[in-house]
Amino acid sequence: MGKPTGFIEYLRELPSELAPLDRIRNWDEFHLSMPEENLRTQGARCMDCGIPFCHTGTLISGMASGCPINNLIPEWNDLIYRGLWKEALDRLHKTNNFPEFTGRVCPAPCEGSCVLGIHNPPVTIKNIEYSIAEKGWNEGWIKPEPPAKRTGKKIAIVGSGPAGLSAAAQLNKVGHWVTVFERADRPGGLLMYGIPNMKLDKQEVVMRRLNILEAEGVKFVCNTEIGKDLPAEDLLRDFDAVVLCTGATKPRDLPIEGRQLKGIHFAMDFLTANTQAVLDQTEPAITAQGKDVVIIGGGDTGTDCVGTSIRHGCNGLVQLEILPQPPEERAPNNPWPEYPKVYKMDYGQEEAAAKFGGDPRAYLRTATHFEGDEQGNVKAVHTVEVQWERNEQGQFIPKQIPGTEKIIPAQLVLLAMGFLGPEQPLLDAMGLDRDARSNIKSEYGRYTTSIPKVFAAGDCRRGQSLVVWAFNEGRGAARECDLYLMGETNLP
Missing domain, CATH: 1.10.1060.10 (Alpha-helical ferredoxin)
Structure with missing residues (x-):
């Protein structure tokens, strides 16, 4: 080629x-x-x-x-x-x-x-x-292509993130009537509120695709949380099939001393509030302006918090990463064709280096407790270096290194340590079986759940993962859903 x-x-x-x-x-x-x-x-x-x-x-x-x-x-x-x-x-x-x-x-x-x-x-x-x-x-090559005929089957999709949108696009393509329920005020899920505008423009990029889907016949119902604003039983009664694509939105917390102090937030609350402010042209509910910021977590969400905090005008910024700094080139235990775990400066770290003089990440360091002021606001993060050792079960765990304690000033702390699975109220309301990690129990490739005609796809089934895996699962669930409804399918 x-x-x-x-x-x-x-x-x-x-x-x-x-x-x-x-x-x-x-x-x-x-x-x-x-x-x-x-x-x-x-x-x-x-x-x-x-x-x-x-x-x-x-x-x-x-x-x-x-x-x-x-x-x-x-x-x-x-x-x-x-x-x-x-x-x-x-x-x-x-x-x-x-x-x-x-x-x-x-x-x-x-x-x-x-x-x-x-x-x-x-x-x-x-x-x-x-x-x-x-x-x-x-060039105008991407335009609405509604199906030539409709099957008369109605499908409800819960969640308008990557998995939900790909499932909706595929199921609508073969002629089913698709309604996507979204609890936020705008559709798009993670694509709308989880990824900052400078990485994925909402008006120029996300909305133009959502507008195409609407023109093709997909219906979006926002400000509607299933199990709260609309009973789950209504979906089972009114639709021929239901596809759950709610994501894995339960954040990992850090229950250490001082966690109750004001100014400590989950990263997604910070990022969502910021995108809403950008779209509505208002001031964000949580701001880093004029503050020393500590971000706990070194992944993509942490990087997005770095870029967002800098645009707010923070005074300074430190990103704590409990893992060691990756090597410059592939390590022997990370051979091709594995995903390369090598050191890189993502956009947020590049911006921090340009503004503050260096990569903001502090590797092999973790928070031990938060310190507050007289008004109950966080004012500092107490940290310590760690080293990774095997425990009696042979698992690697971080051990604190005495004498490496450090206090980092902070008036804003953002917790970006990943997610623990889907939020449970909807799953409880529907009585869905779950796996050991609290995800919806559903076999990859089949996507059927413990309830007839209910399918699950994306992070709510597999746990926190990549956007592209969510697309994979949304398309796969659409195929299985179409097969269930029609007895045969032409979807890939």
Whole structure:
């Protein structure tokens, strides 16, 4: 695929970005476009590798290796190289309902398993995907395509995040009437409120796709929490099938001394309040302006808190990471085609380094307790270094290192330590069986639950995961739901 000798002739090249100190002045996306000639050159780097691993979508060592939705990557790389953009978009849409989303927010496990990446920088798959999608929008190739006829079957989808939207798109495509229930004031779930605007623009990117879905016949009902605003029994009575895509939104807490102090918030509360303020053009309910901020957690959500806090105008910022700093290159126990666990500066850390002089992450350090002032506000985080050792069961656990204590000033603390599974009230109300991790019990590939005609997909079934896995599960659940309703299905 691509040019047979392209991987030898051309170097990896990514589009430019606005300088960190410029982009932190607003909430706009900061990636710049790349000339078409350069994109075709990058597509030419795709090797005729015989067995491409980029679209395998398997789990190795608990991490995605290759594309979980099995994007036909070598095919559209070749089409881009040849200048066949519409054909490339058609191939992309065969496996991916929303390439404009994955092209922006996916961590690109496809690139981690690229065969070229064994000995050279991998193909810029993510940027090519993004560019194909944007070309499709700019040229008017992406437009409403309502189904030619309707089946008369009605399906309720609970949750309008990545899994819910992909399930809705697929089920509507084959002619079912689809209603998506969302408890927030706007549809989109994680895509709307969990990812900051500078990574995924809400008006220009998310809403344009939601508008397409509505024009194709998908109905969105917002401000409606199932089990609270609308009884769960109503769904079972009024719809032929129900697909639960509620996500894994129960945050991991940190129950240490001082947790009750004011100014300590879950990361998603902070990020959601900020996006609402950006969209409504109001002041955020939780602000980092003029404050020393400590973010506990080193993942993507923590990074989003870094970028958001800087745009608020925080005084300073520290991000605590309990794990060790990754190596600059793959470690021997992290071979190709596993997802590469290597040190990198994401956009938030780049911005913090530009503003405050260095990577804000403090590795192998954890909080021991929070200190408050006389008014009950947090004023400092007490921390200590840790080292990872095996316990009697052979499990690695962090052990505190005496003498490494450090006090970090903080008037705002954000907890970004991941999620423990779906919120339970709806599951309790429906009487759904759950697995040992409190997720909805449902077999991968079948998506059926303990209640007839009720399916589950995405993070509420598999636990916290990538957006692209949610797309995989939403599409899979749609196929099984269609099969249940019709006795046969043409959905992939």
